Amino acid sequence: MLEPWRTGKVIKTEDITALTRRFWIQVPELEVFDFKPGQFVTLDLPIHEQKNKRWRSYSIASAPDGTNVFELVIVLLDGGAGTHYLFNEVSIGTEIMLRGPQGKFVLPETITEDLYFICTGTGIAPFRSMVQFLHKHKLPHQSLHLIFGCRKFGDGLYVDELKQLEKDEPGFYFHPCYSREEEVGPGAHKGYVHPVYEALTDMGKKPAKFYLCGWKNMIDEAKYRILQMGYDKKAIHLELYG
Template sequence: MFTIENQATGKVFRTEGNGPILDDALIHGLNFPYGCQKGFCGKCKATIIEGEVGYDTDVPNGITPEEVADGMALLCQCHAKSDVSLVVEELDSLADIKVKILPCKVESITHLNHDVAQIFLKIPGAESLQYFAGQYIDLIHPDFEPRAFSIANAPKNSNLIELHVRLVDGGKFTHFIFNEMKEKSLLKLEGPKGDFFFREDSKKPVILLAGGTGFAPIKSIVEHAIATNLSRQIYVYWGAREACDLYMDLPQQWANTHDNIHFVPVLSEADEAWQGKTGYVHDSVLADFEDLTGYEVYACGPPAMVKSAANTFVAQGMIKDNFFSDAFVFAYTKEK
């Protein structure tokens, strides 16, 4: 087991040296920059100050012999052969991440219930997308106006992008996606976008509030927290109309297997068989937490839900700067 230290930030993580240093850095929550992850683009270059690294094959094309002689390495390809001290500028703000327009292919389409489809998009070739958990992309098709969809998977695997698409009444693009689009269809995406993303440096307990397919970016955040072994208390509240609208059982699985993750489903139009909480999802949070002063809240879903949560949570002690939101606006510009 080797220790990797980034002298630029003082952050440290451990690796067995079996895989690329970049992979272990991302797993441990360090936002090392990267591009293709195949050794071609050179965006993951770092300067090795102390220690030894190696490559499984020849030195990749993304780094020159002169750069290697100067102590540089490609973190997406090299692995540690000893304790390593290196210097790399980590991404710590939205301004550090470049918005790209990339081709993508529909890898799979799965209907999760009567009006929500899970789409996996694959970015081909030597391209990839670096993003923060919680951000979204614009999906582009030549026959429709671009539409925004939140990324539903954690950022550790950026060659596959997961989306949760709700069939919107009168939405031409979502109707096409839900009923007509086939696997291997070619599209484009533009992103990442949005200032709704998980603040990893905080130690405050987290309340994640989702309405409908607002669960998608919440899923990304939780999966990232699990991958990075985050120990903060996480409370997931998912609001929907009926039980069938809770289209994944993942939140309960998280709660069953991780002591720091808690799940509360809430239905606004529950039938007699429902034994859980009812009403508006933000009201359930208010009932469960008498004082929200020490919490961070991430709210994603319909604008009315987000607005109500913001107003009532502040009245119950939440600090405004600890409230992060993404309101889904379906008409004209967004279909999340």
């Protein structure tokens, strides 16, 4: 059943990189905004007369916490009407029409295999939600690898938080990958995300499930490589951006 449109209110924003901003949105009419980690909300922004040209969907970046507040992390797109509005017209107190939660990009009921969360840029949002949720509720899982790709150190999202979570959550491993840095420190990788999961799965020798979130090019290549390693397409779950 589709959730009704509701009024959300921006209660806080914070720039996380030069072009990426965190938005905390409260839904005053609800005591609790409940959702499953990995789900998204659709915003109806006043940027066009046609409804479907006003709608923009974003994965929720926070874990459900029993309140009516959730977090989005959004990158400013060159020429993007939706993000231009969010970055230039929205401030504390701005009301936004929203619908959600929606989506089936969620964790399995029981985690019986290693999980690989593979993402680029703000595609990290649903995985941050999932990992925080698993940690908070001490849910059992196998090895859990979050492989996050971006260009430079300055583009990293939630890096310090996830490095700390790696220390606090047994069986959770964070692998930041930087495609345009010459040197990276311990625990980080130079280049793209693909060689990292190939090495970790020992080129398809370990049972696993793969969750992919980010730009289409990355997802297409990851899908191809994972199938080439011998995994079934049912082992691949994806959420496309853009």
